[in-house]
Amino acid sequence: MPIKLFPNLRLLNPPLSATRFPSMNLKPSVNSSRAIPAFRRIFPFKLKYLGLPTRVNSQQQQQQQQLGLRKLSTRPFRPAASSEFGRRGSRAGEIRGSKNLIDDEAELSDWVSDLRTDSFHSNKRFSKDDDVSDFRKGSGRENRGSYSMKRRRKSDSDDSYDSSRRGNRNSVNSFSRNNISNNTSRFSRRSNSELEAGNVGRKTRFSNDDENDVGEERRRGMSGIRDLLSEEVSDNDDDDDDSVLRNNARSLIGLDKENGGMSVAISSPGKHDSFMSESRFDQCSISALSLKGIKDAGYEKMTIVQEATLPVLLKGKDVLAKAKTGTGKTVAFLLPSIEVVIKSPPVDRDQRRPPILVLVICPTRELATQAATEASTLLKYHPSIGVQVVIGGTRLALEQKRMQANPCQILVATPGRLRDHIENTAGFATRLMGVKVLVLDEADHLLDMGFRKDIEKIIAAVPKQRQTLLFSATVPEEVRQICHIALKRDHEFINTVEEGSEETHEQVRQMHLVAPLDLHFPLLYVLLREHVADNPEYKVLVFCTTAMVTRMVADLLGELKLNVREIHSRKPQSYRTRVSDEFRKSKGLILVTSDVSARGVDYPDVTLVIQVGLPSDREQYIHRLGRTGRKGKEGQGILLLAPWEEFFLSTIKDLPILKAPVPSVDPDTKKKVERALSHVEMKNKEAAYQAWLGYYNSNKKVGRDKYKLVELANEYSRSMGLDNPPAIPKLVLGKMGLRNIPGLRSK
């Protein structure tokens, strides 16, 4: 049975295009770093002169050879037709960096204070965000590690497997158990293819007058819900949808062996602009008023993930959906959810505890606010449907008042704050018993150990009889294994990233730079300076490992007179909202950020993403990179690593990331950076050092050898211009397992 699948798979996986980077000049050259500005050396395809980046994997090397010596044409970079889905590579991810135990000093000090007060669990309970979640990942690290081990072993044993088939192995296995024809006829469809207030343990809650409570702004009541029932529904009924989509069908469907769910592999139509489909929203059973809202939002056709998921979701099925970053997943889960509200019986206006019908969970405050804003846009012509957002960093009492004064049917929340409401808001648990649709956005992150307990609690608080939607750009195997926590057994896995193809966008050029730590700050400055000079409309995200490292790097770049903002969990929510809005609207700005901006945040037109230091794992690398190249636009990504961090590259070896030559930094620039570092506040450098140590200590690989780790941390301290490593509280060192390690200073 499985053998039958392969011809189909081949059809779905067109041969490799020889021209992946058609515009790249591949003539070897010895780069004179002085003659060629650093950024241009890293992205030589922008230029008419020579450069020879080294491909990471051998397949890519082969492609490069096939390309031969070609004249470089520069902007605009356009990927070759059909190449996006034509590539294969062994699926990386077998070797994954472990999640950090302590993501930043906030967690560290909170942890310490928790230890002091012996109230760790109770304190942690009510405010969670990205950074915090990373802290809490500690308990799950071992689990993650063992998953990784399993995966590694599995992949080892599969070495003989043809790599071109490897990506489809799951499908093949699962097909062998199932009735292909039934599945195909039923489901075939066409397709192109932080942070709740970091109040954990923090004693301050921020009052937030400028909180973007969309539901409140809209001041929607429940009065018109009855009217909604008489809303005109578009002509197409479900069968029509099916036939339209069936006509377009090019997909394969099989039962997901691991968890019993349906698995749908979506094919490529052979064009590189894979983000949009040819299908219109009115081809689905969507209410006329929703269609009006969609039109006003400027959406004409569905994106690939919308086209693939909407018909299934409109039928009420549970779905786990995977689609590349910036391809419209938010609308994909909001629209069918809104349709459920429309079709629900009217709620009595005088009801004391009106039900929440749709519950959307997002891992970060920014993302929750963004999703609520999108919902608000789509609800333009549904004035009686209310959407509210509950997130950390705002006063709980204020949210309670708002929810009481103006009950909504759609609630968007971060996990920690939601749990807080479940436990502390009168009548809230009763309202949740009305939930018909549960959405986990960035599902893999939410199902990760950092959020797992909250999510389990939330799932226990909503009815079993519900529809559940899990969306993410990354769905690692371990998430497939545990998604039954949330999904029904017969759920569908709709994967719009073709198995064997890359999870990143082709139009985003990726580079990695490996250089000693002492060069990282000067190199970062040089890269940014060059990019700013080259791009009048620059908009750059610089990702750092922890919140305190983020603050220090932002200070440094500010001292270097770059136009910089910073965002991380240690900033008050009002500040974060303001900076996030500013960056969304601005051009000519650099946002230095922790992982609060890694997932989901939709900043338009980001020109460059720089990741400094080890990303927590492969998924985080992909999500951070995904802040650029959204909606089919071009973008660039640079990963700056130290030599001892190079192991991370094996986890992303299937991605088209090229090795860039390290630009030399001229003595004047070095001095300039040193001077700027000397102006950065000592306490910020000390905090960065401690946070850096905590972050790498929690990395399975780097943190294994404590002696080496301390040496590296002290190298980092020197790179900040410090003669002696800052002293760290004894309690903290003890907790990190670093007591009595030579080279550390304690206080």
Ligand SMILES: Nc1ncnc2c1ncn2[C@@H]1O[C@H](COP(=O)(O)OP(=O)(O)OP(=O)(O)O)[C@@H](O)[C@H]1O
């Ligand atoms: N049908 C559509 N046509 C055009 N643009 C759309 C459509 N649907 C969504 N968009 C826009 O696409 C952009 C990206 O959408 P969204 O943020 O939902 O992506 P995503 O897939 O969730 O990304 P991430 O994985 O990073 O969370 C948004 O600006 C959104 O307004």
